[in-house]
Amino acid sequence: MCDTCGCQLHEHHQHDTKVVEVNKSLLEANQKQAHSNRHHIEKMGALAINMISSPGSGKTTLLERTIEALKDTVKIGVIEGDIETERDADRIRAKGIPAVQLTTGGACHLDAPMVHGGLHVLEHFAKGEGFDLIFIENVGNLVCPSTFDLGEHRRVILLSVPEGSDKPAKYPSTFRGADLVLITKMDLLPHFDFSVEEAEIETHTLKPDVPIIELSSTTGDGFEQWIDYLKEMLKK
Numbered sequence: 001m002c003d004t005c006g007c008q009l010h011e012h013h014q015h016d017t018k019v020v021e022v023n024k025s026l027l028e029a030n031q032k033q034a035h036s037n038r039h040h041i042e043k044m045g046a047l048a049i050n051m052i053s054s055p056g057s058g059k060t061t062l063l064e065r066t067i068e069a070l071k072d073t074v075k076i077g078v079i080e081g082d083i084e085t086e087r088d089a090d091r092i093r094a095k096g097i098p099a100v101q102l103t104t105g106g107a108c109h110l111d112a113p114m115v116h117g118g119l120h121v122l123e124h125f126a127k128g129e130g131f132d133l134i135f136i137e138n139v140g141n142l143v144c145p146s147t148f149d150l151g152e153h154r155r156v157i158l159l160s161v162p163e164g165s166d167k168p169a170k171y172p173s174t175f176r177g178a179d180l181v182l183i184t185k186m187d188l189l190p191h192f193d194f195s196v197e198e199a200e201i202e203t204h205t206l207k208p209d210v211p212i213i214e215l216s217s218t219t220g221d222g223f224e225q226w227i228d229y230l231k232e233m234l235k236k
């Protein structure tokens with residue numbers, strides 16, 4: 001007898017097996033849709049970046065400033081993911097850039113089928129001109145988004161100074177999946193015990209060659225490196 005649910009242990013074991021099977025097939029379906037999204041994005045003429053971080057690490061603020069730097073030369077589209085509200089999409093639209101808000105209604109991450117829907121709406125805004133760069137801002141969460149390929153070409157993880165430099169080792173799957181790590185809110189460094197060295201060592205222990213850029217969206221320090229990264233990516 002199982003102490004937790006009262007069923008026979010053998011049956012309980014079967015429940016576990018079913019849960020694992022359902023999760024596996026969900027992830028397989030997600031992966032299939034992600035491949036198709038990547039193809040779709042490329043047909044639109046674009047490359048896509050999946051932005052992942054804890055809530056409030058500065059994803060939307062970074063996008064606002066990035067748009068200001070690039071919008072005259074690069075055609076940008078944005079897909080925003082949040083549990084509720086259009087707030088982030090509204091902030092992007094205020095910069096004159098098309099933005100689609102996906103609201104997950106409770107889910108702690110975006111998945112490839114949701115992004116597929118978002119791409120069709122974004123395509124409508126492109127008026128046949130396509131895009132160069134599509135940013136997908138994931139739901140603020142340092143755990144769940146790491147499992148779901150959205151069809152992006154690069155995955156950028158943000159870690160802000162107030163969160164603490166011990167976070168990479170605590171959220172390893174997210175940092176292991178990074179193509180680039182941004183240490184954000186560097187202007188706040190004098191006010192927190194954040195060690196850039198610790199964050200970099202922990203990140204490189206998980207993913208040895210991943211580039212790390214330190215920046216501040218408030219002061220603009222470090223932004224040149226980030227913009228150069230995007231320009232290099234667009235050249236390839």
Ligand SMILES: Nc1nc2c(ncn2[C@@H]2O[C@H](COP(=O)(O)OP(=O)(O)OP(=O)(O)O)[C@@H](O)[C@H]2O)c(=O)[nH]1
Pocket residue numbers: 053054055056057058059060061062088139140141184185186187188215216217218219
């Ligand atoms: N000091 C400082 N504050 C920043 C910086 N970047 C963002 N912020 C502030 O951090 C707060 C959260 O920023 P957002 O850009 O909304 O963060 P987010 O990651 O998009 O948040 P969610 O979408 O809710 O996950 C806001 O009050 C920003 O003004 C920065 O470089 N320095």
Ligand SMILES: [Mg+2]
Pocket residue numbers: 059060061088137
């Ligand atoms: Mg945001």
